Amino acid sequence: MEIHVTLHGRDDLSGQIYRQLRSGIVEGRLVAGERLPSTRDLATQLGVSRKTTLDVFERLISEGYLRSRPGDGTFVAEGLIRVPTHPADSMKHQARMQAIWSSMPVQLSMPRHDVPYPFDFLGGVTDKRLFPFDTWRRCINHAVRLQARGRGQYRDPAGEQELRLAVSRYLAFSRAVASNWQDVIVTHGAQQAIDLIARVVLRPGDVVAVEEPGYPPARAAFAAAGAKIIGVSVDDQGLIVEQLPRKARLVYVTPSHQFPLGMPMSLERRVALLEWAQRQGAVIIEDDYDGEFRFEGRPVEPLKSLDRAGLVAYVGTFSKTIFPELRVGYVVPPASLNEAIQKAKQISDWHSCSLTQAALAKFMLDGDFAKHLRRMHKHYEDRRRTLVSSLQNELAEWFEPRIPAAGIHMTARLKGSLKEKHLTGGALDPSIGLYGISGFYMNRPTHEGLIFGYGGIESDDIGIAMKKIRMRLLKMA
Numbered sequence: 001m002e003i004h005v006t007l008h009g010r011d012d013l014s015g016q017i018y019r020q021l022r023s024g025i026v027e028g029r030l031v032a033g034e035r036l037p038s039t040r041d042l043a044t045q046l047g048v049s050r051k052t053t054l055d056v057f058e059r060l061i062s063e064g065y066l067r068s069r070p071g072d073g074t075f076v077a078e079g080l081i082r083v084p085t086h087p088a089d090s091m092k093h094q095a096r097m098q099a100i101w102s103s104m105p106v107q108l109s110m111p112r113h114d115v116p117y118p119f120d121f122l123g124g125v126t127d128k129r130l131f132p133f134d135t136w137r138r139c140i141n142h143a144v145r146l147q148a149r150g151r152g153q154y155r156d157p158a159g160e161q162e163l164r165l166a167v168s169r170y171l172a173f174s175r176a177v178a179s180n181w182q183d184v185i186v187t188h189g190a191q192q193a194i195d196l197i198a199r200v201v202l203r204p205g206d207v208v209a210v211e212e213p214g215y216p217p218a219r220a221a222f223a224a225a226g227a228k229i230i231g232v233s234v235d236d237q238g239l240i241v242e243q244l245p246r247k248a249r250l251v252y253v254t255p256s257h258q259f260p261l262g263m264p265m266s267l268e269r270r271v272a273l274l275e276w277a278q279r280q281g282a283v284i285i286e287d288d289y290d291g292e293f294r295f296e297g298r299p300v301e302p303l304k305s306l307d308r309a310g311l312v313a314y315v316g317t318f319s320k321t322i323f324p325e326l327r328v329g330y331v332v333p334p335a336s337l338n339e340a341i342q343k344a345k346q347i348s349d350w351h352s353c354s355l356t357q358a359a360l361a362k363f364m365l366d367g368d369f370a371k372h373l374r375r376m377h378k379h380y381e382d383r384r385r386t387l388v389s390s391l392q393n394e395l396a397e398w399f400e401p402r403i404p405a406a407g408i409h410m411t412a413r414l415k416g417s418l419k420e421k422h423l424t425g426g427a428l429d430p431s432i433g434l435y436g437i438s439g440f441y442m443n444r445p446t447h448e449g450l451i452f453g454y455g456g457i458e459s460d461d462i463g464i465a466m467k468k469i470r471m472r473l474l475k476m477a
């Protein structure tokens, strides 16, 4: 009998033959008692060496799929348990996901452009060329030396004590958030912190209030928890507290630098939000994602430090200060949620990589993080100045910038009949990456505009790009 085996190329011939014979037996195409061709005939049929087919048969015999009867031949073994196979269209019970996953956007915040634009204003990126990788390498080496000792074992889900301590000191000093190291839980970025809070606070159907416009990945985490999400408008003072839905169980805000518009939430609004949450028994997520780079004005007290009732979960990240690939963030939850969030973290991924945590702790405790922040502050300030000046002067006819006090992006409203589609996706100039703000709205955007990230583009390039934009816009008119 000729047996059907297809070989692709000449690599791993015995593996290819083995896998096909084995699946033929397991799936029932080769039935019990069926005689196989001799190893010599099979080798000739397939154009392989006899040794190859001998190896395959020996392996299948040793695993019990084939039985050899000396002098008679080799047969498919009797009594094997078969894997049931059904044609796809007769399947009644397919693996089914919850409906929410079919409407979840595929790429929440991935750049849509594989090859970066030469002049790219993508938000959410930092300049890795300016990161002190030599110092970082020393921190990693230090972490490796620490970790190379003893046995390999699971660690504390809340994170490495040294890093929790470093974060807690940093928060006290730079963000006016008082905490003990035990209050800090290390996560994979702010995103995981938001997801863990959602898991422990929300039941399906609960209402979550978010800023409109706001941060889509946070909305996605709440949607994944089965929540009903309601967008609440923001104005120059941030979230309009009177518009909060009465039954919200959770409110997600970005008070130090509203995402994406950039204004800080006023102290009055912060107090009003805390009072509202206290009346409702609602939890607040304060996402302080990029307040580190402050260029003007005094920082307003974080909600966390104004919170007397224990309702604020303060979330931070190293994605803007170091780079997003590091995937390190943290949450300082209200005491009442601390244990549950640690459990959720453990259930999700046990703990974040202890090597990265140890390296980051050293980077912070040695003062290198603070040095890096000071250096980046200067660069980003320079970029911001160039951008603001261009938008306010040579591009003032088309853009109305909203100048934020902090952060590494800003937005600008489009004037006249200019639309996002005329500018984004390389439409205005194929060398310039421009991005619209409409995607940050849950409902119909109130206006069109652009978000200019300046984390990944140098000052000189901003100047060149702005001139190019002006030329193109003049031609368009």
Ligand SMILES: Cc1ncc(COP(=O)(O)O)c(C=O)c1O
Binding pocket: 123, 124, 188, 189, 190, 191, 192, 215, 254, 259, 287, 289, 316, 317, 318, 319, 324, 328, 329
């Ligand atoms: C509002 C907001 N929160 C958080 C983050 C950072 O998230 P992660 O720490 O998961 O990278 C970003 C990044 O762009 C953001 O815009």
